Amino acid sequence: MKKILVAVDDSKGSKAVLSVFKNLVRPPEKVILLHVERLLGGSLMIDMLGEAELSTLRESLKGTEYKKELDRKAEKIISYYKKELENSGLISVKTVIRDGIPAEEILKVAEEEGVDLIVTGFNEKQGIHRLITGCVSKDVERNANVPVLVAKDTTEEKAYDWKEAVANSLI
């Protein structure tokens, strides 16, 4: 095993990535730890932008408070996961921060680095929310050339059941 690309964000689903490393995969020679900054937050807009528009957006955001906030957040996430991975015995961790469309950047980095496996977390987004903001792991899975491991948090409690909540509130 040579190289693994690990894509993380600040969601809970991402944490499952760590348990995957503990239990499932053989220790790789090199880990590429990637976080992609979503320039427009969780909105659908970003997925509809072309390359040109995206680079305009990047230009206009450069140096703004918003971008700095994103950078800080990215730094925090990346350093957290780097530490966790190193604690579990992986030495060669390279961190990469990109901005743009998450699925595309993940695929791009995977090709540039020539990785053998992509590991992503699974986001518990459901229904409408999933429809609107898209699901990164889905896009990656569909378009990647290499195997994709979708990590799941097995200890996770049940997702919020709004039907039950409504039923409870009626009592």
Add this chain to the structure above:
Amino acid sequence: MKKILIAVDSTNDSKGILSLFRNLVWSPERIILLHVEQLEGNSMMTAMLGDAELSTLKDALKGTEYKEALDKKAEKVLTYYKKEMENGGLTNIKTVIREGHPSEEILRVSEEEGVDLIIVGCSGKSRMQKLVTGCASREVEKNAKMPVLISKGNGCGKHADLWSGREAYAIR
């Protein structure tokens, strides 16, 4: 790593799965090899059937030549994989044949057996085919409680777009 469920469909991407064990994941103590017979072939129909209708369909098909052909195929696929894996040094393999909705059966078996990881192949279907026939790996990924590994065999990834997919299908 205790148990892995591997869902196999055809013999196409065995190489992909075997190389996974060589390179990526720890060899498990136990492997469950699962093949799900699609009673209605590659049509959308089975996905729309409820449990009751499905069991009627199962009854109706019992003993027919069609079912026998399905059984034969299942048997062939499973023995092929079992042999390949045993050649690759993996032992303790249990084979399971189910019939019905692939994704549902995969999830059901994974829970019954309490596996730690599900490995599904990527069928390499084009978008159009996927729309019509559904994609087991997608459903499994969405609903499974354990990690899911999507292996990429030959011709997978970088999916052919709609038209070239169709052409490839026609040529075959």
